[in-house]
Amino acid sequence: MPTTCSRTRRAAIWLPAFTGMMGGLLAGCAPGWDLKHVPPYDPAQYRLGVDDEIRVMTYEQDQFTSDFRVDSSGKVAFPVAGSLQAAGLTTEEFSAEVSKALQSARMLREPNVSVEVSAYRLVSVLGEVAKPGQYPYQPGMTLLTAVAAGGGFTYRALETRAYVARQMGDRTVVGYLKPYDYVKPGDVIKIYERHF
Numbered sequence: 729m730p731t732t733c734s735r736t737r738r739a740a741i742w743l744p745a746f747t748g749m750m751g752g753l754l755a756g757c758a759p760g761w762d763l764k765h766v767p768p769y770d771p772a773q774y775r776l777g778v779d780d781e782i783r784v785m786t787y788e789q790d791q792f793t794s795d796f797r798v799d800s801s802g803k804v805a806f807p808v809a810g811s812l813q814a815a816g817l818t819t820e821e822f823s824a825e826v827s828k829a830l831q832s833a834r835m836l837r838e839p840n841v842s843v844e845v846s847a848y849r850l851v852s853v854l855g856e857v858a859k860p861g862q863y864p865y866q867p868g869m870t871l872l873t874a875v876a877a878g879g880g881f882t883y884r885a886l887e888t889r890a891y892v893a894r895q896m897g898d899r900t901v902v903g904y905l906k907p908y909d910y911v912k913p914g915d916v917i918k919i920y921e922r923h924f
Contacts (some may be wrong), residue, residue, distance in 0.1 A: 766903035
């Protein structure tokens with residue numbers, strides 16, 4: 729039974745080039761042809777995750793101001809208050825959790841806590857880039873800026889789409905990204921090699 733890809737290989741697709749005066753026949757399947765576009769990511773809705781480094785600041789209480797890392801269980805070991813769940817929360821939500829924990833431990837009556845991310849978890853950029861590897865996520869990072877962090881496309885790279893494995897809650901979603909799609913912290917991106 730022929731697959732969709734093998735049937736597609738038999739079909740010749742006319743692709744005009746340059747000013748339309750030249751063209752060519754393209755047969756075959758583009759890399760990632762069978763993948764779906766991943767659900768969009770909104771960087772304004774950033775949620776903490778494993779390996780994020782955060783700074784917890786408690787107004788006028790220096791003893792409760794410090795830097796922490798979200799551990800492999802998604803928690804932060806906060807002095808006196810214990811181990812607090814951080815993964816999956818926004819910085820504002822985690823601030824509220826710290827405040828509640830300090831009140832419950834009777835350390836402060838009305839704590840004024842704020843949380844900021846001091847170092848984001850990594851994004852992996854593999855395949856046809858000059859320097860494949862892991863790079864720190866930056867707010868508003870797109871596929872193109874992730875590729876730039878990896879030294880740019882190689883001459884063999886397919887520049888119109890890339891494979892991505894993305895964590896969505898407790899499951900991993902596989903699909904593709906377009907150049908100006910936002911990257912999510914923790915994404916594993918592979919730049920395909922062109923077949924023509």
